[in-house]
Amino acid sequence: MTGAVPSLACLPAFLPPFLPPFLPPDLATALAGGERWVTCFDGADTVWHTWGDAHRPCVVLLHGGSGSWTHWVRNIAPLRDAGWRVLVPDLPGFGDSDLPTGCVDTDDMPPHLQAGLRQLQPAGPVSLVGFSFGGMTAALWLAQPKMNQQSVQHLVLVGAPGMGLTVPERIPLKGWRHLPSPETQAQIHRHNLMALMLQRPDSLDDLALALHTANVTRDRLTRRRLSSSDILARTLPKLQARVSAIYGEHDALYRGRLPELQGLMQSLAPHWWHWQTIPGAGHWVPYEAASAFNLALLRILSEPTNPAVALIAEQAQNANARTPW
Template sequence: MMDQLFSTASQPAPPLPALVQRLGAQARRCVTPCGQGDLVWHVWGQAREGVAPLVLFHGGSGSWTHFVRNIEPLLLAGRELWVPDLPGFGDSAVSPLGGDADGMVEPLYQGLRSLLGDRVCELIGFSFGGMTAGLLLAAHPDAASRLVLVGAPAMGVVPQRQFELKAWRHLPDAAAQADIHRYNLAALMLHDTALIDGLEGLALQLHVANVMRDRLPRRRLAHTDILARSLPALSCPVHAIYGAHDALYKSWIHQLEAAFAASARDFRGMTLIPEAGHWVQFERPEAFHAALMSALG
């Protein structure tokens, strides 16, 4: 969701944290076509009869690491995880169909069909990835049996943008850039600002590594009501999980549930996680896991 502030990296990203390296080493890497390159999928766990695979879409200016604190609990719960780097982010090539959520739908759907065959997944989308998931299921209702939206934008609730971010690429040194990264994390992603440098700097390190690999500088759909307009086409159950202090909505957060109920044909409810902001699954992983397990039944 970091918009035009973060595009092609001008310098190498710093080394990834040990947790990311360890989880990355445990994953199977699959690729499917995406324009002039590959759509990269990170896969953990094994298929289980009668249990749908979980497909997780990360947020804008992100990668699979948006779920770094959730992968091991989901594996312990016996779930098989498929987590792509969305087109234009992380290790994945840019979609030839455009640099916003609507341009990602076909490469992602074709990738799902290629990798999962006739298996139907349960789809979890965080932020920009939630909007992308809604567009994908509106175009291809057969792709998933359930949709869980986490901190998703584009519900047409807020009258104007609720946050402002600062540019950083023009700054001459890494320390000055890091100050801006901290500001942006506090402005949008995290309610508990102590987490920016806490956990051995995990949030800040992930954020820097991710925004430096964002190749999509002009995304605009997140500031529309396109998700609300897409949900009526979905026949599957729809659930919502948000941080109670999500910076996308702020005082408008309590209008969201009614907006979902008005848009989704089979809306199963919304969970607000206390003391959490936009990046709710990172900030409150235990509470998020409980809410997600409840949504998945």
């Protein structure tokens, strides 16, 4: 990658706000008021979805593989209401973002994210929260030689792979692009959601299926392989920010191995902070167990931090405990 400093031609550009039409009314109302920005690096555009005033402390959410910003639809509003500015990019090659030339896996993404974040000018240190593939991406971004690690105060890994641990009995995913009709494709999407993303059958609701279908059809980074490696384990010792982790109790990537995973992460991260297991949830824990996940994430991010933000976070936790998402 070249051109670390964006040119005038790469200043961030505003896009009209857009929410998927299939969002339920309460969720669409909660997410109203967001903005979309496009940033540019090395000839490729990255689309960012933002909520909250620019002067607020900033949290950046990175979605999982074959996903988009919508992996976080049940988590954005609680963070915004707790006093955070929430930035959620579509990672390069996913959602509305371009697939940059030569970008084939997670280790090619940090320059695009770093340039985009610089263009969006967050106020003070940021916190990075990465789900699955996005967790690996966040760690690699933080470990970049040109990254000022003092500008990131916390990394929260959510269901992140790349730790070199395997579960041989995992249910295999199935291909769907060759199938002739949306109906037959939907059957495979349902299988794949239950094989990897969700634990409880009732979690596979119409919204989960619609989000997943819209996301996988726009996945242009189909040959990534680093998720099956130990790249995250090799990266953690290089990080100077606090590191925490939130995993679903039944995460398909680590079924039966969460205690081993927790011990490994604690031994590798120089500034280990907190581990949280969410009972009854699978891999896509921000969606499947949103209320419990939001409480855990707000506690991790708000302690210690600005006292005013911590107070707002406590109030938001009390309110979120009464919401279904």
